[in-house]
Amino acid sequence: MSDFSEERTSTVTLKDVIVLINRIWKVLFKRKIQLVIFTFIFAIVGYFLASLDAETFDAEVTFVIEDNDASSPLGGLGGLASQFGVDLGGSSNAFSQGNIEELVLSRRLIEDALMTYGVVNEKEDKLIHHFISISELDENWEENSFAGFTFPDDKEMFTFNHDSIMGIAFKSIISSNVFIDFKNETNIMSLKVRSENEDFSFRLVESLITKLDKFYVSFETAKSQLNLNFISNRADSVLTELQSAELIYADYKDSNFGVKKSKGFLQELRLQRDVQILNVMYSEIIKNLELTKFTSLNQKPLISIIDTPKFPLKRNVKSKSKFFVLFAILGFFIASSFFVLVQFVRDELN
Numbered sequence: 437m438s439d440f441s442e443e444r445t446s447t448v449t450l451k452d453v454i455v456l457i458n459r460i461w462k463v464l465f466k467r468k469i470q471l472v473i474f475t476f477i478f479a480i481v482g483y484f485l486a487s488l489d490a491e492t493f494d495a496e497v498t499f500v501i502e503d504n505d506a507s508s509p510l511g512g513l514g515g516l517a518s519q520f521g522v523d524l525g526g527s528s529n530a531f532s533q534g535n536i537e538e539l540v541l542s543r544r545l546i547e548d549a550l551m552t553y554g555v556v557n558e559k560e561d562k563l564i565h566h567f568i569s570i571s572e573l574d575e576n577w578e579e580n581s582f583a584g585f586t587f588p589d590d591k592e593m594f595t596f597n598h599d600s601i602m603g604i605a606f607k608s609i610i611s612s613n614v615f616i617d618f619k620n621e622t623n624i625m626s627l628k629v630r631s632e633n634e635d636f637s638f639r640l641v642e643s644l645i646t647k648l649d650k651f652y653v654s655f656e657t658a659k660s661q662l663n664l665n666f667i668s669n670r671a672d673s674v675l676t677e678l679q680s681a682e683l684i685y686a687d688y689k690d691s692n693f694g695v696k697k698s699k700g701f702l703q704e705l706r707l708q709r710d711v712q713i714l715n716v717m718y719s720e721i722i723k724n725l726e727l728t729k730f731t732s733l734n735q736k737p738l739i740s741i742i743d744t745p746k747f748p749l750k751r752n753v754k755s756k757s758k759f760f761v762l763f764a765i766l767g768f769f770i771a772s773s774f775f776v777l778v779q780f781v782r783d784e785l786n
Contacts, residue, residue, distance in 0.1 A: 463779045464772055471771050478767025479760045486759035492752040495637035495745040496628040497645045501536065501652070536625060537616045540648060546606050546614070548647045551587065554639030562587055563640055567605050570633045614644070624742065634749050641745060649739045657732055664728045671721045678714040685711050 464471060539545065550564040559566075564587050568574050574585070587598060594602070615628040627648075629641040685707040 459780075460776050463776050467771075467775045470775070471768065474771035475764050475768040478770070479764035482759040482763025482766075483756050485763075486754040486756040489754050490632050492630050492632055493634040493637045493749040494628055494630050494752060495641040495749050496626055497641055497744055498624055498626050498742040499645065500623050500740045500742065501625065539651075540616045540627060540644065541610045541614060543603075543606050545644065545647050545651065546609055547591070547602055549640060549643040550602070550605060550609075551589075551591065552643045552647075554635075554643065556633060556635040556639060563636070563643060564602065564605060566633075566636050566639075567609075568601070570631065570636055571605075571608065573601070573604065609640075613640070630752070634747070637749055638745055638747070645739075645741070652739055660728060660732045664725070664732060667721060667725045667728055671718065671725055674714060674718045674721055678711065678718055681707065681710045681714055 550562065550567065552563055553560055554563050554566065556563075556566040556570075585597070585601075587602075588594070613629055613631055615626075615630065617626045617628070627641060627645060629637045629644070631637045631640070685704075688704060688707055
């Protein structure tokens, strides 16, 4: 019986809820002036925070990276070429979705992109110089003996100061300026650059996608290019030997025309055989050379651009009215909770 009565005592009734709401209402009504003040203060803070945040511009490129897999139409040609000891190369899958972000955000790619020239605010200069000016990194340079500081065209001429400033720019860009994303779960990727300067956003994303394309092509075709160079050099060497052998054979026939002994016939057969062997070798090398050229051409282009940024770029501006309302609601909630909690603690202590 006692257990049942305790259960009924601990049960919250509608009357208890109404009493609680009435107590909260009385507290808030009593503190209405303070509530209005706190709410207004929070709203003003939100408005000024939105005002302090500068507008930014988004330049976005969407693209697809081709994947040369085993189902490539070069499979048959690859087998044919392998009979002659030639490896046509293939996809190394280095640019898969799993690591494309790391490759785009690598220091090498960012630095190469920043070292290109672009027109920003009607002035053509290296993008790294534009970035320094836009981000105001050079405000105190005169005090630190950086007056007139510029980046040379050759990265081999970089000094400690060049590397340090480039490192600062790289960290800043990958943390807040460059974004890589995948469209759903497809092979379509998006490269976005966001900055406070519309021209800089456009030029940097343009430079990044160009550098990525060149790096991709050189990386994926490196093996086939080595084979191409080797076979081309070998073809030149064999052709030189063939021409020399043909000349020796022709000279021999001219010098021994009508006067031949058994040894003379044997020497002519040997020279003729050398020419025939070199002819066969040269023919096979030319076949392999053409196959390798076809492979290199088939691997381009490796990056297909879908959409490129167009002026005017997308603007990102925080709504002052929205922040005013949101911070007003937040201020009202915090102030109400504080006043109610303080009043309930006092009531319990009394």
